[in-house]
Amino acid sequence: MKKILFVCLGNICRSPAAEGVFLAKLGERNLSSKFIVDSVGTSAWHMGERADERMLHHASKRSYDLQSRARKVKESDFDDFDLIIAMDQSNVRNMQKICGGRKHHAKYFLMTDFCREYQGEKEIPDPYYGGEEGFEKVLDLLEDSCEELVRQLEAGEV
Ligand code: 4NP
Numbered sequence: 001m002k003k004i005l006f007v008c009l010g011n012i013c014r015s016p017a018a019e020g021v022f023l024a025k026l027g028e029r030n031l032s033s034k035f036i037v038d039s040v041g042t043s044a045w046h047m048g049e050r051a052d053e054r055m056l057h058h059a060s061k062r063s064y065d066l067q068s069r070a071r072k073v074k075e076s077d078f079d080d081f082d083l084i085i086a087m088d089q090s091n092v093r094n095m096q097k098i099c100g101g102r103k104h105h106a107k108y109f110l111m112t113d114f115c116r117e118y119q120g121e122k123e124i125p126d127p128y129y130g131g132e133e134g135f136e137k138v139l140d141l142l143e144d145s146c147e148e149l150v151r152q153l154e155a156g157e158v
Contacts, residue, residue, distance in 0.1 A: 002153065003036040005081040005106070007091050011041030011070035014087040014124050014138055016051040018111060020064040021142045025150045035153075038081075042094035044072040052128070058135040062143075078104035083158065085109045085149075088123035114145035114152070 004022070008015040019039040026032045050056070051066040059066050078084070078099045084106045086092045092108060112121045124141050127134030152158040 001034060001036060002083070003081045004038075005073075005077055005084045006037075006039040006087070006111070007042065007073060007084060007095060008039075008087040008124075009041055009043055009091060009094075009126065010046050010052075010128065011039055011043075011068070011072075012046045012049055012052045013055045013127055013135070014142075015039035015041065016066045016068040016070075017055055017059055017064070017138060018085070018087070018124075018142050018146065019068055020059055020066040021139070022146045022149065024064055025146050029150065029154070031150070031154070039068055040071055040073040040077065042073055042091055042098065046070040047072060054132070054135050055127075055138075058132070058139055062139060064139075073098055075099060078102075078106050081106045083107055083109060085111050087111050088126065109158075111145050112141065114148040115141060116148050117144045 006015040006018040016039050019037055023037055026035055047070055049070045056066055111124050115121050118141055121141060124138055127138050
């Protein structure tokens with residue numbers, strides 16, 4: 001059983017969407033029972049909240065049902081999860097501060113490491129203060145990267 005953790009800043013836009021898209025792709029391949037999937041924020045600003053209304057709306061137009069509640073990353077996550085996948089570079093820096101440079105089990109990745117159609121994109125851009133098109137762009141990048149992430153996991157490449 002592999003454990004995958006998606007990380008962003010608030011845990012109400014990008015990482016809940018990554019979790020939802022990834023879970024849907026696992027479901028399509030009958031792989032759901034082989035993974036534990038969660039998402040967190042590096043801030044506690046939205047603790048306990050469901051995903052942002054705009055993210056819920058755009059995700060549901062593509063048939064993704066986002067169920068997660070926001071929580072802040074905790075130190076034990078760095079050992080409990082196998083892969084930690086961040087949406088942008090600032091998420092990685094914030095997590096490194098939180099874990100204080102100690103050794104831990106999880107391997108870090110950027111979500112865009114798995115982009116294929118959108119290869120060359122450097123991060124999943126924060127849509128929070130932008131317009132509707134930002135949420136669509138997030139979902140385009142996540143669908144592309146989650147497809148490749150599932151492929152690499154199935155092939156044992158990651
Ligand atoms: P997320 O987006 O990191 O993708 O969940 C944000 C959510 C909330 C805030 C910033 C980004 N905020 O400033 O409250």
